[in-house]
Amino acid sequence: MLSEIAHFKKQSYNFKILTLTNLIYSIVLPVIDIFVAAYVMRSSNDPVKVVVYQLTIYTGIPITFLINGYLLRTFSIKTLYSLGMMLSGISMMVMMSLTTLDTIGIGVAGLIMGMSFGFYWANRDFLALAITNDENRNYYYGLETFFYTIIAIVIPFSIGKFIEHQSAATGDAHLAYRIVTGIVVAITILASIMCFRGNFTNPTEKKFVYFKFDPYWYKLLRLASLKGLVQGFLVTAPAMLIMLLVGKEGALGTAQSVGAIIAAVVMYIIGRKTSPKHRLFVFGAGLVLFAIAAIINGILYSSTGVILFMLFLLMAKPLLDLAYFPIQFSVIDILTKKEKRSEFAYILNHEAGLYVGRLVGAGTFLVLAYCFSVEIALRYAIIIVAILQLASYWVAKDIIKKGKIENLNAPILNNDEPVTTVLLTNNL
Numbered sequence: 001m002l003s004e005i006a007h008f009k010k011q012s013y014n015f016k017i018l019t020l021t022n023l024i025y026s027i028v029l030p031v032i033d034i035f036v037a038a039y040v041m042r043s044s045n046d047p048v049k050v051v052v053y054q055l056t057i058y059t060g061i062p063i064t065f066l067i068n069g070y071l072l073r074t075f076s077i078k079t080l081y082s083l084g085m086m087l088s089g090i091s092m093m094v095m096m097s098l099t100t101l102d103t104i105g106i107g108v109a110g111l112i113m114g115m116s117f118g119f120y121w122a123n124r125d126f127l128a129l130a131i132t133n134d135e136n137r138n139y140y141y142g143l144e145t146f147f148y149t150i151i152a153i154v155i156p157f158s159i160g161k162f163i164e165h166q167s168a169a170t171g172d173a174h175l176a177y178r179i180v181t182g183i184v185v186a187i188t189i190l191a192s193i194m195c196f197r198g199n200f201t202n203p204t205e206k207k208f209v210y211f212k213f214d215p216y217w218y219k220l221l222r223l224a225s226l227k228g229l230v231q232g233f234l235v236t237a238p239a240m241l242i243m244l245l246v247g248k249e250g251a252l253g254t255a256q257s258v259g260a261i262i263a264a265v266v267m268y269i270i271g272r273k274t275s276p277k278h279r280l281f282v283f284g285a286g287l288v289l290f291a292i293a294a295i296i297n298g299i300l301y302s303s304t305g306v307i308l309f310m311l312f313l314l315m316a317k318p319l320l321d322l323a324y325f326p327i328q329f330s331v332i333d334i335l336t337k338k339e340k341r342s343e344f345a346y347i348l349n350h351e352a353g354l355y356v357g358r359l360v361g362a363g364t365f366l367v368l369a370y371c372f373s374v375e376i377a378l379r380y381a382i383i384i385v386a387i388l389q390l391a392s393y394w395v396a397k398d399i400i401k402k403g404k405i406e407n408l409n410a411p412i413l414n415n416d417e418p419v420t421t422v423l424l425t426n427n428l
Contacts, residue, residue, distance in 0.1 A: 004272075008143070014131045015140070017198035022124065023147050025085050025191040028184045030155045032088055032113070036095065039177050043101045047244070047374045051365050052103060053110045058231075058358040060114020061121070065351045068122040069208045069344055077123050077202050082192035084119025089185035091116055096178050125347050127200055129329050134276055137326040142271010145318040149267060205342030213349065214339055219399050220331045221353035226392040227324060228357020229385040230290065241297065241306045241378060267318045276330070279323040280400060284393045286319030294386035298379045327396060330403060361385045 008016065040050050071080055091113035098105040132140050159180055166176035270282060293312030297305050332346045364384055368377035 007139075007272075011136070012131060014127075014198050014200060015136075017194065018124075018127055018131055018200075019140070019143060021081075021191055021194045021198070022144060024187065024194055025120075026144075026148050026151050027155060028088065028187050029148070030151065031159060031180060031184055032092070036092060036113070039095065040101060040106065043174075044106075047378065048366065048369050049101065049103070049106055051362055051369075053106045055359075055362050056107045056110030057114040057117065058355060058362070060111040061118040062351045062355045064115045064118025065122045065348050066209075068119055069348055072202050072344070073206055077127065077200050078196050078198065080119050081123035081127070081200075082195050084116050084121075084123065085188040085191050085195075086185075087112060087116035087119065089181065089188045092181040092184055096174070096181050122344075122347060122351075126203065126344055127198075128325070129332060129343050129347070130201075132329070134326065134330055134333065137329060138271050138274050138276070138279075138322065140271075141322045141325055142268050142274075145271060145322055146265070146268035149314070149318065203342045203344045205345075208342050208345040208348055210341065210345055210349065214335055216331065216399075216402055217335055217346065217349070219395065219402060220328060220350065223324075223327075223392055223395045223399060224350050224353030225357035225360075226389050226395065227320070228354040228359075229361040229389050230382075231354070231358055231361065241309065244378070245301070245303050245306050266315070267322065270319075271322055276326065279327055280393075280397055282319055283323035283327070283396050286316045286323065287390050287393055289313075289316035289319065291386045291390060294382040298383045301375070301379050323396075327399060331399060334403060 008019075011019075036053075040053050044050075068080055091109050094112055095106075095109040098109070128140065163173060163176040163180070166179075167173040170176075274282060289312050293309045293316060296312065297309040299305070300308070328350065332343055335341070335346060336343050361381075365377045365381040368381050
């Protein structure tokens with residue numbers, strides 16, 4: 001333990017501040033990801049409205065990525081990053097203030113939450129790219145995943161039990177949700193205070209909108225689209241399945257917490273001990289685990305199936321993220337030097353690739369729900385997108401292989417090192 005603390009202290013000042021900021025904000029992420037969807041489900045008893053809410057979120061994200069790029073010319077990245085965190089609490093306040101959860105109200109709350117995610121992820125991705133290199137990105141994401149998973153043990157269980165207890169004691173579950181919303185707002189303020197302690201700098205290149213890229217970039221966009229296929233399900237499916245098949249927020253929290261300790265330790269070890277050459281294996285393992293989770297849910301479609309789905313998901317999602325983000329950043333590292341563009345230009349365009357996948361994934365659910373039934377959608381839409389996402393393995397493999405070629409073709413400096421300081425040559 002002491003050696004791990006010493007290793008963390010060796011990291012740069014901004015590395016530590018960004019990690020601590022994300023650690024504080026991660027306390028509210030399970031609330032945003034799980035219990036807001038559960039609130040919509042409880043209040044409307046309509047899984048389709050949950051998916052509509054998610055679609056409006058995902059529509060707000062790319063729009064805000066674009067707005068964020070222009071605002072970075074005037075405002076500091078710390079201000080916009082903090083704004084993203086604060087908007088998540090505001091979105092929940094809007095949701096709780098609605099007397100009736102109609103489509104318009106859900107859409108407005110979803111767009112505000114999408115703006116929150118847009119400001120948060122646009123600036124977080126840029127800062128993570130700026131303060132890390134290819135050698136310590138596995139550690140960075142392994143460390144974040146470790147803390148996120150530990151928090152995923154305590155927060156869902158505690159909030160689920162609190163909502164369940166308040167509902168039983170007062171008969172007013174909405175009051176419990178409003179109290180939780182107040183806590184979320186307070187935590188986002190603390191995260192913002194931590195963020196302002198960092199010495200973060202804005203992108204130096206002001207132009208960030210491009211419509212033509214190097215062919216290598218389009219390979220990553222294909223990978224992003226496949227990743228986006230399942231993102232909507234990873235957020236809303238657990239809440240919908242548990243509220244339908246189990247029925248209580250307490251069970252929702254318990255299911256999120258079961259197995260999380262093991263997952264946290266495994267993710268930290270993987271992040272700490274693996275190198276770039278292991279990323280493809282880690283990515284493939286995450287894809288397989290998610291496919292297994294989807295198939296189990298489709299076959300069983302019961303409370304037992306939901307619990308097993310959640311357990312596999314606890315391992316699959318962090319494995320996918322731990323491998324995906326370093327691959328994405330490595331491609332950006334190469335192309336920013338090759339095309340002489342701002343990193344933010346690629347971060348913005350990458351979001352468009354994710355959005356296409358999200359629309360297809362959520363659209364698959366809605367088509368199955370309207371043409372057949374909600375049960376068919378919940379059972380088989382996840383299986384469809386999970387199987388399609390398996391193609392990501394070969395796309396990622398091609399990206400890594402192409403990265404080696406790009407590095408071999410890079411100009412050589414006097415010290416015989418390629419111009420691209422962050423390489424993909426170790427990825428295989």
